Amino acid sequence: MSLPSRALIVTAAVALTLAACDRRERETAPEAAAPADQGQVTPADGAAPMTYESENRFAEVSLNLPDAVRAQPDLHARLYAEGVRELRTFTEGAQADRTEYEGDMDLPPYAKDITFVAAGETGKLISLQRNSYENTGGAHPNPAYGAVIWDKALKQFVQPAxxxxxxxxxxxxxxxxxxxxxxxxxxxxxxxxxxxxxxxxxxxxxxxxxxxxxxxxxxxxxxxxxxxxxxxxxxxxxxxxxxxxxxxxxxxxxxxxxxxxxxxxxxxxxxxxxxxxxxx
Incomplete structure (x- = not known):
């Protein structure tokens, strides 16, 4: 086989692999907000996307962050990283469940959504409500509440106590x-x-x-x-x-x-x- 032919085969194989990976997991970011200063990207925009989505035959998961976190890049980055880690762990658990019990492979995929909603804010503090939804095929979905309070000056979470x-x-x-x-x-x-x-x-x-x-x-x-x-x-x-x-x-x-x-x-x-x- 000639060298050009071998190069074409390798290139095609790489393209197919990348396409398959893209189908297995999609991570999306919202359209960029209108820049405040001549197209300058804010630290929050650079830290992490505002959304995350992943879908396969085992699980469908998503994360949504509010615009309020754009002004708090450290909070933005932490919520995104922790949310994505939690959702990936959920997906891995869904795959383990389905492969262990092969008889339910035709059932809909598990689902989990995490959405943060902006709540009250003061000069020092910003708070977010965490609404999560989880469906693993039980009698009904499992909604749950959580909350985040963030000290804007200290750049750290404030525990309830x-x-x-x-x-x-x-x-x-x-x-x-x-x-x-x-x-x-x-x-x-x-x-x-x-x-x-x-x-x-x-x-x-x-x-x-x-x-x-x-x-x-x-x-x-x-x-x-x-x-x-x-x-x-x-x-x-x-x-x-x-x-x-x-x-x-x-x-x-x-x-x-x-x-x-x-x-x-x-x-x-x-x-x-x-x-x-x-x-x-």
């Missing part, structure tokens, strides 16, 4: 959250059982504030947080069909508990207290 004074007794906030949850449940079902911090005979109970994901609530005072929005997933305080709750608690209910470093970030009132799930 860090928002409050060290050793602060959060029992008053626990009770305020529980009262709001019961009110929200009665709005959906007037006959809903009242629950407390300890499990009832039916097994339901109110979650503790310190172990419940929350984001900052917008405020009537510009640049401040008017409270916290606690994110409670389906099947956490009632039957799955009852759905999840987003409970806004005003900062006046916990202001005395705040850590000095973040107390000044709170003022005013949230647009609404109680359940805001259906407000969009």
């Amino acid at each position: 860090q928002l409050f004074r060290r050793g602060a007794d959060l029992s008053s906030l626990d009770n305020a959250l529980c009262e709001a949850i019961n009110a929200a449940r009665r709005e959906r079902n007037p006959d809903a059982e009242t629950i407390g911090l300890n499990p009832t005979r039916s097994g339901w109970s109110c979650p503790r504030a310190g172990s419940t994901p929350f984001v900052l609530a917008a405020s009537s005072t510009p640049g401040k947080a008017g409270g916290l929005i606690f994110l409670i997933g389906p099947y956490q305080v009632g039957p799955y069909a009852e759905g999840g709750y987003e409970i806004a608690v005003p900062q006046s209910a916990f202001r005395s508990l705040l850590a000095p470093a973040y107390a000044d970030e709170f003022a005013g009132q949230p647009p609404r207290t109680g359940d805001i799930t259906d407000l969009g």
